[in-house]
Amino acid sequence: MQPLPPLLLLLLLLLPPSSPLLPPVPRRSFLSLPLLLPLPVAASPLSPSQAAPALSPALSPKRPNLSPQALADVVRADVAERKFLATGELTRAVYSESCVFVDEIDTYTLDKWIAGTGRLFDGAASSVSLVGDAVASSPTQLSFRFDETLQFNIPFKPRSHLTGTVTLTRDPGDGLITEYRESWDQSVADTLRNLQWGN
DSSP states (O other): OOOOOHHHHHHHHHSOTTOTTSOOOOHHHHHTSOTTSOOOGGGSOOOGGGSSSOOOOOOSOOOTTOOHHHHHHHHHHHHHTTOHHHHOOOOGGGEEEEEEEEOSSOEEEHHHHHHHHHHHBOGGGOEEEEEEEEEEEETTEEEEEEEEEEEBSSTTOOEEEEEEEEEEEEOTTTOOEEEEEEEESSOHHHHHHTOBOOO
16 A cells, blocks of 8 residues: 555545545544555555455354343453454354444444454554443443543554444344444544554
8 A cells, every 4th residue: 555645644634534525534544544654555554344354254153132231241241351342352143244333434344344453453452441331222222432542553553542432233133233333522533633652
């Protein structure tokens, strides 16, 4: 991947993400820009949609029709113990294989989100906290707030602090999660401006 032209970088930094002057770059790709550095493709972070080839479907059986509380327990452990927002290590058994992962700009498949998240961030050096608890607002919807500091797998290891909300929607028939929707409390432009470099 070639470094982005200075003018495009300036537009990405200064214009709001919804501006019609901006190209349709996935949200994680905004954070995974060469970050003003001429990084080779091997060192550049990837968005989930640009990740390695899709993973094979999980061999373990699905866990359909969990109670809202049981699903909340699974999600809570994924956040607090496995830091899945930074590692991609979610409990696949509670997700439909056709689940879509949606953010402010793009949509990913289950395989692409898992692979892309795992490659984009250094999970061991990142922190992810659950703010409050995972709450089931209805039998088909569960949400939680998060507070995370993500360290990127690129030279100089920049870090980004984010807060926001994830909403999980369940199939009314089998209870598996069919949609993951993530929203941030801050804009992409503000997140870029607040990147922390080095130790």
